[in-house]
């Protein structure tokens with residue numbers, strides 16, 4: 001596709017992806033599972049929930065909304081259910097009292113057809129913003145969180161998944177999406193697998209012409225750092241608020257954009273706009289303002305909805321403080337780009 005030049009305000013604000021499901025939606029899902037509602041009612045409820053989420057994002061002033069991943073119970077399960085070759089055993093305990101229906105690969109994986117394109121098209125229709133974000137779970141994380149009962153190695157499985165994710169991103173591109181985020185929370189959890197894990201991510205984004213962010217959750221980013229140049233993504237969306245913005249030096253010399261995490265998703269305390277502004281000024285010592293996007297650390301899913309919304313609002317207000325300072329230096333708008341050379 002021909003790249004249209006889309007302009008965004010400096011320090012574009014966005015979300016990582018997930019957002020709390022409205023209470024009524026959670027109740028409705030229970031009712032649906034108990035057989036009290038039809039499929040089309042469930043679909044309608046998901047659509048209504050997405051509208052509510054997009055309004056929350058827009059009212060908070062977020063420039064690039066997502067659909068809050070309203071239709072997804074879990075980030076690996078959602079894709080495993082839609083790719084041929086997976087089956088599900090019972091739930092396994094992941095942490096505390098949280099359970100996860102761990103998928104198993106039992107046959108050759110096959111792409112059945114678009115998994116997120118309808119989500120994107122619906123979001124596109126209801127959002128006022130020109131640019132929206134679509135998230136997709138990356139090949140390494142899907143491989144890492146699944147039982148492999150078919151392929152010879154986890155590496156082989158990850159590369160098969162990478163081909164499928166690549167097809168999906170290309171379908172999104174064809175449908176008109178401008179900005180996709182690959183979520184790889186597991187990427188740095190087995191440092192000894194990083195070499196091929198990075199290649200699997202590159203395979204997943206091969207030949208993609210739209211903007212691709214890569215989100216890696218809280219971990220030791222020094223494991224990721226040696227691969228910043230090699231990873232063929234447009235942007236790294238990383239967590240920093242949760243650790244008090246202490247190790248910002250890790251992004252020094254970053255050659256891609258940074259999606260800078262300024263909101264702690266593990267705390268219910270709503271940040272002050274002034275502290276968000278302070279954090280942004282601090283990271284600008286290492287990353288040029290033209291190469292910065294501002295987002296919460298991670299998905300907001302586990303917070304109460306009113307707190308999630310208040311945090312987004314504080315984030316946007318903090319950004320507005322810094323935008324005024326940047327405007328005085330003549331930096332007001334930046335283009336949405338697939339590749340922006342960000343190192344100085």
Ligand SMILES: [Zn+2]
Pocket residue numbers: 016185215216217218297298299
């Ligand atoms: Zn995360």
